[in-house]
Amino acid sequence: MSARRSSRRSRVGAPCSWRREAGLAAIRDAGLEPYDIDGLVTYTVDENDELTLVRALGIPEVHYWARSPGSGYGACATVQLAAGAITSGAADAVLIYRAFNERSGRRFGQPFGTRSGRAPLDFHFTYGIDTPAKMYALWFRRYMHEYGISNEDFGRYVVAARRYAATNPNAWFYQRPITIADHQASRWIVEPVLRLLDCCQESDGGVALVVTSAERVTDTPSPVAVAGAVDAHVQGTSIMHNYYLPDLAGFPDAERCAARLWQQTGLTADEIDVAEIYENFSPLALLVLEAFGFCGRGEAASYIATGAIDIDGELPVNTHGGLLGEAYIHGMNTLLEGVRQVRGTATNQVAGVEHALVSSLSSAVILARP
Amino acid sequence: MSARRSSRRSRVGAPCSWRREAGLAAIRDAGLEPYDIDGLVTYTVDENDELTLVRALGIPEVHYWARSPGSGYGACATVQLAAGAITSGAADAVLIYRAFNERSGRRFGQPFGTRSGRAPLDFHFTYGIDTPAKMYALWFRRYMHEYGISNEDFGRYVVAARRYAATNPNAWFYQRPITIADHQASRWIVEPVLRLLDCCQESDGGVALVVTSAERVTDTPSPVAVAGAVDAHVQGTSIMHNYYLPDLAGFPDAERCAARLWQQTGLTADEIDVAEIYENFSPLALLVLEAFGFCGRGEAASYIATGAIDIDGELPVNTHGGLLGEAYIHGMNTLLEGVRQVRGTATNQVAGVEHALVSSLSSAVILARP
Numbered sequence: 001m002s003a004r005r006s007s008r009r010s011r012v013g014a015p016c017s018w019r020r021e022a023g024l025a026a027i028r029d030a031g032l033e034p035y036d037i038d039g040l041v042t043y044t045v046d047e048n049d050e051l052t053l054v055r056a057l058g059i060p061e062v063h064y065w066a067r068s069p070g071s072g073y074g075a076c077a078t079v080q081l082a083a084g085a086i087t088s089g090a091a092d093a094v095l096i097y098r099a100f101n102e103r104s105g106r107r108f109g110q111p112f113g114t115r116s117g118r119a120p121l122d123f124h125f126t127y128g129i130d131t132p133a134k135m136y137a138l139w140f141r142r143y144m145h146e147y148g149i150s151n152e153d154f155g156r157y158v159v160a161a162r163r164y165a166a167t168n169p170n171a172w173f174y175q176r177p178i179t180i181a182d183h184q185a186s187r188w189i190v191e192p193v194l195r196l197l198d199c200c201q202e203s204d205g206g207v208a209l210v211v212t213s214a215e216r217v218t219d220t221p222s223p224v225a226v227a228g229a230v231d232a233h234v235q236g237t238s239i240m241h242n243y244y245l246p247d248l249a250g251f252p253d254a255e256r257c258a259a260r261l262w263q264q265t266g267l268t269a270d271e272i273d274v275a276e277i278y279e280n281f282s283p284l285a286l287l288v289l290e291a292f293g294f295c296g297r298g299e300a301a302s303y304i305a306t307g308a309i310d311i312d313g314e315l316p317v318n319t320h321g322g323l324l325g326e327a328y329i330h331g332m333n334t335l336l337e338g339v340r341q342v343r344g345t346a347t348n349q350v351a352g353v354e355h356a357l358v359s360s361l362s363s364a365v366i367l368a369r370p
Numbered sequence: 371m372s373a374r375r376s377s378r379r380s381r382v383g384a385p386c387s388w389r390r391e392a393g394l395a396a397i398r399d400a401g402l403e404p405y406d407i408d409g410l411v412t413y414t415v416d417e418n419d420e421l422t423l424v425r426a427l428g429i430p431e432v433h434y435w436a437r438s439p440g441s442g443y444g445a446c447a448t449v450q451l452a453a454g455a456i457t458s459g460a461a462d463a464v465l466i467y468r469a470f471n472e473r474s475g476r477r478f479g480q481p482f483g484t485r486s487g488r489a490p491l492d493f494h495f496t497y498g499i500d501t502p503a504k505m506y507a508l509w510f511r512r513y514m515h516e517y518g519i520s521n522e523d524f525g526r527y528v529v530a531a532r533r534y535a536a537t538n539p540n541a542w543f544y545q546r547p548i549t550i551a552d553h554q555a556s557r558w559i560v561e562p563v564l565r566l567l568d569c570c571q572e573s574d575g576g577v578a579l580v581v582t583s584a585e586r587v588t589d590t591p592s593p594v595a596v597a598g599a600v601d602a603h604v605q606g607t608s609i610m611h612n613y614y615l616p617d618l619a620g621f622p623d624a625e626r627c628a629a630r631l632w633q634q635t636g637l638t639a640d641e642i643d644v645a646e647i648y649e650n651f652s653p654l655a656l657l658v659l660e661a662f663g664f665c666g667r668g669e670a671a672s673y674i675a676t677g678a679i680d681i682d683g684e685l686p687v688n689t690h691g692g693l694l695g696e697a698y699i700h701g702m703n704t705l706l707e708g709v710r711q712v713r714g715t716a717t718n719q720v721a722g723v724e725h726a727l728v729s730s731l732s733s734a735v736i737l738a739r740p
Binding site: 040044050051054061066084085231235236256 | 414420421424425428429430431432433434435436437438439447450451453454455458459460600601602603604605606607608609626630
């Protein structure tokens, strides 16, 4: 797998140009040409038409295309799809992409309106739970209650993420670190759960990656192996939140991802050198750390407080600054940072990375040296 | 693979009930229970939410979900996706489904409005090409011109399809065969290409199928093997039509599907015993017969005129009556008829079927005895 993000800063532009720019960069980065690509994968929410992309990139023919149902929680699921296409012989080289104008176009953080067109969301809209922040906060609130977690605890994760972003020239918040006091001074979005600085950005941009077979990467300057890729959706969970299960303070989908990844790869949490975690809201970093067993249930706040997720810590987390600090390219940039860490080319490079975990809520991958 | 359609006649009802009814029937038909299912596949245009379906069916956990980008042309692509999920180990048993209220809800045959939200379609809408019939007719017209094909030639296919429907109690047009005179008396939809009887129905309904591994079908009373499954999209084609390629009178995507299927299975056109072909408009049956080499380019009309596609012909085609005669369940019922023919349980059963070809425009499968 190899990968490239299209541009470093948010700007107004058609998704069409992002996806083409990112797509071409990823293909070239993989040592391939557009005519080598015969598979396409993205999310169902992506608004770029496959056939238009095929023309824009000069891909002669596609033999596999698929979309992961939904949005950013499928970032790692796209790798599962692409890897499955390769393994089953449906395609030789799959381009994964996600491009959108989320700041200059439709802003995800704004109220969705009275109807989303999606049944389970509409049930909540009726009660005014009409933004991602509100939807997630209801779930996070239970987590706070159960384990005595405060918003300041979330803030300590944000300070760590912004520290990484501050040294990442690709990050929106480059050279703009924050203190816990800055975090606590930011306005409430959903009191007493989420402040402004707990919420990810709304960004314009595109990211693309290429997945191909081990046999094909001979031309790839710096390939990264997909050691494992999983997707997990437990009945009763909703991707956006956990409202209905007996254990409201946990994250069952992520727990199942962890269990399946350990099973698939034979690895354990101890063998993960760096973790890149999709966090459209800061508490998700804590919930995912617990779900993967990097610390016990309810212990992520103190784990973070000890400096465990910092660059010299036990498990550096979101070394690009996360979705909060770098940009919100729907988790695809989270995946990209995992690729960079294994390659050894990250701005905030962790020494000797053998295995990088990338988690995007209900899907996850482990990237490894080939 | 095993399969079941939910209901025999169109009626008003929530897609939710169709998909559950069809899903449960398919799972039971496969000798499985909902807890055996851990994968879900449908089209991106399907409006049923995966997590709601998981609850409705009682599926404990899903490890793979994907959508084929677009609509009915992905009917066979869903099998490629599901089979890839099984082969790659992502899932053990995948439920494929498509359920909609296309008659009582949004009618596909009506003008799309000024914008579809999908770039390539919008280019044509500007010129008033705003219904599927108009979009396809422009392409079919070139085919007619190139080979001297008349609307009456299309009519002969329709008469054959309606003859099959007339003896299929599941068909909307059960016991209602037509003559070529009836066809020629039906009103023009797009003169001089398509008459009313050349256009498929708008139907309400749901179809579901289960794809699982060869090892798992021990509990399946009547399994069918997926001998091959392909998807093909050539640059410059549009799924709905062929406007831009030098060869406007052919069907490049279907030709590539054929080439890949023969390569994948080692079979030839001569070894296909029955063909079920997605025909939202009658000319597609002709174009696909030619693309797969059952007859030469421009020869499908005379091939059909000789009775080749009838029940006692060389290659019975659309033995359920097709989308024109049975119902338009977006090609999933076309797939279902392929399953029935291999099982030997079709209403218009062809004797000794070893291999059934199912074509859904840009994707195709060959089903075989296990």
